[in-house]
Amino acid sequence: MKIAIASFTRNGCVWNQKLCAGLKNHSCEGYALEKYGKETGIPAIAPSLAVWTERMFTNVDAMIFIGACGIAVRSIAPYVKSKKTDPAVLCMDEQGKFVISLLSGHIGGANGLAEEVAAVTGAVPVITTATDVNHKFAVDVFAVKNHCEICEMELAKEASALLVDGKKIGFCSRFSVDGTIPEELVTEKAEKLQMGICITASEQDSPYERTLHLIPKMITIGIGCKKNTPPEWIEERVLTVLAKAGISEKAVRQVASIDLKAQEPGILRLAEKYDWQYCTFSAEELKKAKGTFTSSAFVKKITGIDNVCERSAVLAGGRLIRKKEAVDGVTVALSAADWRAVF
Structure with missing residues (x-):
């Protein structure tokens, strides 16, 4: 701090x-x-x-x-x-x-x-704070600890009030969970309650009548583009790919590309608008990325490496979950870190 x-x-x-x-x-x-x-x-x-x-x-x-x-x-x-x-x-x-x-x-x-x-x-x-003095599970503390975005702050307040009153709320996670789940959280398999927490990458994933979405920051967007591509084109392509994958922009932690694009205005503006980190790699570094990637002779001629978006996504963020999509001179790929919820 x-x-x-x-x-x-x-x-x-x-x-x-x-x-x-x-x-x-x-x-x-x-x-x-x-x-x-x-x-x-x-x-x-x-x-x-x-x-x-x-x-x-x-x-x-x-x-x-x-x-x-x-x-x-x-x-x-x-x-x-x-x-x-x-x-x-x-x-x-x-x-x-x-x-x-x-x-x-x-x-x-x-x-x-x-x-x-x-x-x-x-x-x-x-x-x-009421949850602390009553020794109850605190949604916001859990979210901070696990680097999750709280999508509905009013529901978070409601959840805390219910827990302080001795009530139970539902809990489900689309990711692995380490540690012991607090007894005041009822897993989806045990009982379906009206209100509950869902740890997910999508705000559309709502298993409860009133779902409090906690979205972990674990997605990396790999981007390649022509020089001076309009920022709105890049943003549109990125949001389209995320939507197709069923992933909220709130799940994105960073964007990545080749160092030739370190000062690319459209990518910089995108990262700034959504408060995403931006990292770049040299062609030599990108060559070391492990995996099978979509090869492009044109990209190799321009950058010295056969693929920018997939390789940079993997090198920066982990497992490739969405291969290259190319439209209007913009290429986008997605990778996901090996994230798990920890109690």
Whole structure:
């Protein structure tokens, strides 16, 4: 995690430095009110707390306020948008007695970070999320742990409420499952309930009347195209191939191609629009991909390798699940990582 820590008193600066040194698994940057920061060499909260908070809220994974809860709440209030995107926010008193998970406890990781801060400072971690205090399965924690996209946040809230009330919900997975499934989750084979979780690559896969889809990020799209192919053409071809395969764009983790396409505008725009990683390989690297691939003499003449999309998909992401489809100068192939759900 990239963490920004703000302190507002002399003693708060002491804790600030201890946290920056003690949270070794994270990248921490400490900030303080200018008059106290000068004494300890901590950069100033500038040009104002409001401006600093706005900047940090969108550029770090977590914020820790060492001071009154009111300061933290008033500072972040204008920028709170969604539990899917908000950073983790914690508040610790300047004596280091309590550390409160204030925002994004599950998806943002504030609850876990509060435990880590407590281990460094000796503070009592204050966790208020209902599933945690009732020791129940938390959908959003599971999703984060397994790198899954939660498609229906309202259903996720409903699922948590049912579990806290002692009810059971359904569970099915189109992938292998490791570990022990919590007793409050009833497998599809045991009983068909009205509401349940389905771990799947498709939002159309709805085994329950009210299905909460969890989609793992495990698909790689291999792309080849002519130079300066219009971005809309590339996007249309990619979405068409995904639809034919019955795979949601939410299941895509990355796109891949040859290094000759590292700066291809259409591919870069696609990756940026959908927040997909983009990786490229040299022709020599692509030659080492294992498998049987659709060969093209034309592609080999241009790139030095007989196939770009299939080879790059395999090299970046695993098993080839959809061979090359070529339309309008764009080639697309899909690979899937060996993903499994872990409890």
